[in-house]
Amino acid sequence: MSPSPSRSPYEAPKIATRVQEFGLEDAERRSLLRPAQVEGSAGRNALAGPRSGPQAPHGYGSSAPARPWGLDPMIGPTARSGITALLTGGLLLVLSGTLWALSPASSVGRLVAIGGVAGAAIVATLTYLSLLLASRNRERSSLTASNRAQDALLDSLLNAVDAGILVADGGGEILLANPSAARLFDPASGGVPIREWSRAYGVFQADGVTPCRPEDLPLARALEGEFVDSEDLFVRNPQALGGRWVAMSAKPLPLSPAGTARAVVVFHDITARRLAGDLAEAARLSSEAASQAKEEFLARMSHDLRTPMNAIIGFASLLAEGEPALSAEQARYAEYILSAGDELLTKIGNVLDLSNAAAGVTRLDYHSFDLIQALGDVRRSFQPVAERFSVAVRFTGETGACVITADELRIKRSLAELLANALKFSPRGGQVTLRLSRREPVGESPGDDRTRIRVTVEDQGNGVAEQDQERIFRGFEPGDTSYASLAQGGMGVGLALARSFVELHGGWVWLESEGVAGRGSRVHLEIPESPGSTVGPH
Amino acid sequence: VPTGRILIVEDNELNRALYEAMLRPEGYELTMATTALEGLQLAESERPEVILMDIGLPVIDGLEATRRLRENPGNRSIRILAVSAHALEGDRQRAAAAGCDGFVSKPIHRATLLAEIRRQLERTS
Numbered sequence: 001m002s003p004s005p006s007r008s009p010y011e012a013p014k015i016a017t018r019v020q021e022f023g024l025e026d027a028e029r030r031s032l033l034r035p036a037q038v039e040g041s042a043g044r045n046a047l048a049g050p051r052s053g054p055q056a057p058h059g060y061g062s063s064a065p066a067r068p069w070g071l072d073p074m075i076g077p078t079a080r081s082g083i084t085a086l087l088t089g090g091l092l093l094v095l096s097g098t099l100w101a102l103s104p105a106s107s108v109g110r111l112v113a114i115g116g117v118a119g120a121a122i123v124a125t126l127t128y129l130s131l132l133l134a135s136r137n138r139e140r141s142s143l144t145a146s147n148r149a150q151d152a153l154l155d156s157l158l159n160a161v162d163a164g165i166l167v168a169d170g171g172g173e174i175l176l177a178n179p180s181a182a183r184l185f186d187p188a189s190g191g192v193p194i195r196e197w198s199r200a201y202g203v204f205q206a207d208g209v210t211p212c213r214p215e216d217l218p219l220a221r222a223l224e225g226e227f228v229d230s231e232d233l234f235v236r237n238p239q240a241l242g243g244r245w246v247a248m249s250a251k252p253l254p255l256s257p258a259g260t261a262r263a264v265v266v267f268h269d270i271t272a273r274r275l276a277g278d279l280a281e282a283a284r285l286s287s288e289a290a291s292q293a294k295e296e297f298l299a300r301m302s303h304d305l306r307t308p309m310n311a312i313i314g315f316a317s318l319l320a321e322g323e324p325a326l327s328a329e330q331a332r333y334a335e336y337i338l339s340a341g342d343e344l345l346t347k348i349g350n351v352l353d354l355s356n357a358a359a360g361v362t363r364l365d366y367h368s369f370d371l372i373q374a375l376g377d378v379r380r381s382f383q384p385v386a387e388r389f390s391v392a393v394r395f396t397g398e399t400g401a402c403v404i405t406a407d408e409l410r411i412k413r414s415l416a417e418l419l420a421n422a423l424k425f426s427p428r429g430g431q432v433t434l435r436l437s438r439r440e441p442v443g444e445s446p447g448d449d450r451t452r453i454r455v456t457v458e459d460q461g462n463g464v465a466e467q468d469q470e471r472i473f474r475g476f477e478p479g480d481t482s483y484a485s486l487a488q489g490g491m492g493v494g495l496a497l498a499r500s501f502v503e504l505h506g507g508w509v510w511l512e513s514e515g516v517a518g519r520g521s522r523v524h525l526e527i528p529e530s531p532g533s534t535v536g537p538h
Numbered sequence: 539v540p541t542g543r544i545l546i547v548e549d550n551e552l553n554r555a556l557y558e559a560m561l562r563p564e565g566y567e568l569t570m571a572t573t574a575l576e577g578l579q580l581a582e583s584e585r586p587e588v589i590l591m592d593i594g595l596p597v598i599d600g601l602e603a604t605r606r607l608r609e610n611p612g613n614r615s616i617r618i619l620a621v622s623a624h625a626l627e628g629d630r631q632r633a634a635a636a637g638c639d640g641f642v643s644k645p646i647h648r649a650t651l652l653a654e655i656r657r658q659l660e661r662t663s
Contacts, residue, residue, distance in 0.1 A: 299624070303594045306623040306644055311552035313645040318559055321648070345645065365628075 093120040163268050164246070167253065170223050170261040172197065181267070184235050184244060194220050202237035206245065222250035222263035232270065245274040295361035298352060305348045313341040350493050353413075357500035364407040364504055366531055371402045371411070371453060375434055378415045382423060391426045393419070397436035404453055405530040406505050414498035414509070418457040418523050421495055425461035425521075433458040439526065450528040452507070459520040463513035472511065473499050495523075502527055542659050543567045545586035547577035547603065548621070549595055557590065560648045566655075574603035581607055586616060588658050591638065593622040593629065601636040608637035617658035621646070 096116025103109025158165060164181035168174050172194045174187045185201055192200040195214045203212040214220060218228040228250040236243035248267040256262055319326060319334035326334065356362045379393050386393050404411075422432045439452040464472060473495050499509040507527030513520070544566045548554050554570050561568060569584050571577035574595050581589060589607075593600040600620060607613050620633035623644040630641045639661075640654050 303623050307550050307553065307594075310623060310644040310646060311550070311556050314553075314556040314648075315559065317648065318556075323559075323563070341645075 088123050090120070092116045092123060096120065163266055166219075166265045166267075167262060168194075168219055168223075168265070169256060170194065175262065180269075181265075184237070184240055184246070184267075186237075186239055194223060200237075202235055202240075202243075204234040204236065206232035206234060208234040208236075208243065208245075218248045218250035219263055219265050222252050222265070223261045225252050227251050232274075233267075243271075244269055245271045291359070291361060294359040295356075298356055298359060298361065301355075302348075302352045305352075306345065309341060309345045309348070313338060313345065316341055347493070350497055354493065354497050354500060357497070357504060362410075362501075362504055364410065366405055366407060368403050368405045369408045371404050371455070372398065372400070372436060374408060374412050375415060375436065375455065378412055378419060379434065381416065382419050385420075385423055386432075389423055389426065390428045391423055392431045393423075393434065394431060395434045395436075397434075398438065402436060402438075402453060404527065406527060407501075410501040410504075411527070414501045414525060415455060415457075417494035417498040418455075418509070418525060421523065422457045422459040422461075426459045427461060427518075430460040432460075438529075450530065452526050452528055454524055454526040456522050456524050458522045460518060461520045462517045463515045463519055463521045464511060465515035466513075469511050469513065473509065498525065506531070541565055541567070542588060542655070543569070543584060543586040544655065545569045545571060545577065545580055545584060545589045547571045547574060547589065547595065547600065548592045549573065550592075553592075556646070560646070560651060561655075564652065574598035574600065577603055578606060581613065581616065582610075587662050588655055589616060589618045590642075591618050591620055593620055593633065594624065601632060601638075604633075604636045604638055615662060617662055619654060619658060 093116065096113040096119075099109050099116065100113035103113065158176075158178035161178065162180055164184060165176070165178045166174060166181040166185055167176040172192045174185065177185060177187045189200070194217070197203065197219065198212045198214050198217050203217060204210060205212055212233060218231055218233075221228050228248070230247045230249050232245060233248050234243055234245050246267040247270050248265060250263055250265045253262040253264055316334050316337040320331060320338050322331065353362075375395065379395065382393065419432065419434070426432055433456075435456040435458065437454050437456070439454055441449045441451060495509070502509050502525055505527045507525065509523065509525045512522045512524065544561065546554060546557050546568060548557065548570070549572050554572075557570075558568065569580055569586060571580050575598060577589070577591070580586075591600040591604055595603070598606075604618050604620070607616070607618070617639045618637065619640045619642055620629075620636075620638040621642050621644060622629045622633070629643075633641050640658060642651055642654055
């Protein structure tokens with residue numbers, strides 16, 4: 001896209017406009033522009049004549065071409081006429097003196113000589129005046145030179161800034177527009193009445209679709225004397241077909257010598273920022289919508305799966321209770337249906353809970369409770385199972401109360417899953433130990449100064465080999481659908497659920513085992529004592 | 539034998555049959571509604587003492603139906619038992635906030651249901 005050497009310098013602004021519409025970075029735009037400017041517009045400036053190129057603003061500045069300093073042509077004619085007058089005067093004086101000397105007294109010759117002297121005097125006066133004028137001109141001319149130097153500085157400044165700067169008068173005439181402004185507001189189409197500006201230049205409100213009312217246009221308001229501070233607007237016109245968002249300010253300027261109102265408009269292109277913001281907003285909305293959709297789906301799923309279970313379990317329990325009266329065998333079958341139904345319902349619950357946690361739609365219900373008491377409740381609820389398995393459940397560690405702030409139901413659920421797992425893999429006559437300990441924050445977990453509570457569930461089973469220690473916390477093994485793996489899968493759901501519930505609290509569940517028969521395994525559940533600042537209530 | 543008029547608002551046919559099987563032998567007078575709107579009409583016409591209101595009804599859910607019913611002060615004496623299959627922690631509180639007097643979760647256990655209905659009937663008399 002680098003311009004060819006033969007490219008006319010007047011094409012540079014077109015490139016600028018196109019590049020900007022493609023949303024390239026300013027640095028890229030500048031680097032693309034530079035060759036064209038260096039090659040074509042060296043020595044040309046934006047303040048030069050109105051038709052020195054589309055980039056130059058309309059009707060601004062003088063069209064005087066640059067001249068070498070020190071040779072002021074304004075001095076020339078006056079000085080030359082002064083020197084001529086001086087020579088003429090001198091010649092007249094010499095001629096008059098000669099005539100006076102040669103002529104007899106009161107002769108015509110003497111009169112002529114007097115006239116010559118007077119003429120010389122007049123010439124001298126003229127010379128003086130012309131020299132005076134020449135010096136005045138020289139002063140004025142050096143003033144013009146310093147003005148021009150300032151103009152050049154101002155010009156390069158206006159060229160350099162990314163902000164669009166535009167001066168217009170009450171008649172809608174664009175008096176100045178730097179290149180950045182000219183990209184959006186074509187100075188060549190100036191003279192549009194202010195009331196027509198919004199429509200003519202395609203100015204919209206920040207939503208990008210509602211036209212900006214003529215009286216709301218910052219320029220129009222500044223022409224009325226108002227100071228407008230950074231208003232977001234959208235501009236879409238033939239020069240910016242994709243449209244640009246701008247932050248526009250406007251201020252009134254002193255009246256023109258002719259007494260018309262003038263105002264300056266300054267704007268920044270904020271399109272990139274706007275688009276980035278829109279993208280972030282869209283991403284946020286879509287993530288919220290996705291989360292809500294997942295939550296709704298899971299709630300519906302939960303309802304749809306549980307509804308028929310209610311009928312299955314309800315009727316089976318009626319039959320099992322002997323209503324109507326059944327034979328012993330029929331009653332036993334009804335018990336089986338009931339038992340399988342309960343198991344199925346629990347599994348449905350587990351899968352849905354796990355899905356909810358994975359989908360990030362689980363809301364923890366934080367409140368303070370005594371963890372030791374909760375552990376006691378869980379232990380009691382497993383008493384019948386433990387007795388059936390002939391396993392003793394023992395509690396050691398902290399005594400008294402251990403108050404934590406967490407979701408009590410979900411923590412109890414997690415503890416129950418850990419205990420169920422330990423009982424399931426304990427040998428008959430074995431022992432399961434529940435141990436509670438406080439872990440002070442010192443050096444334990446950098447960046448987290450909360451006290452953590454650890455519950456360890458220790459069994460005396462065969463333990464878990466190291467390579468399987470993480471697998472048992474996964475609800476299922478992706479890619480592994482062998483029947484053996486599927487059959488074992490049921491074991492993992494409970495532990496996976498416990499881990500995800502505890503993880504939601506900012507804690508973790510993990511297993512420690514040597515994988516040696518009889519040495520069992522230790523499953524640790526560790527949670528912060530309170531949600532603290534890092535994990536707030538959801 | 540306890541008596542009482544019970545309105546059951548339940549969209550699932552098998553679950554309505556289960557209520558029949560559990561409650562008819564107890565001598566209750568049962569009226570069945572399959573939607574919330576039908577339930578609201580029957581509540582006005584049949585004047586039941588207790589309503590078993592399923593929360594998870596389509597279109598208008600049981601909580602909204604309860605709120606609408608409670609708008610009429612004449613229905614204040616009707617005891618409403620919310621029945622939920624969700625078993626979510628917030629359900630009980632939401633049901634109470636909507637104006638329900640009690641809460642039963644599915645799967646329904648006959649003993650629990652009968653005890654809860656008896657408790658509500660005692661409070662009306």
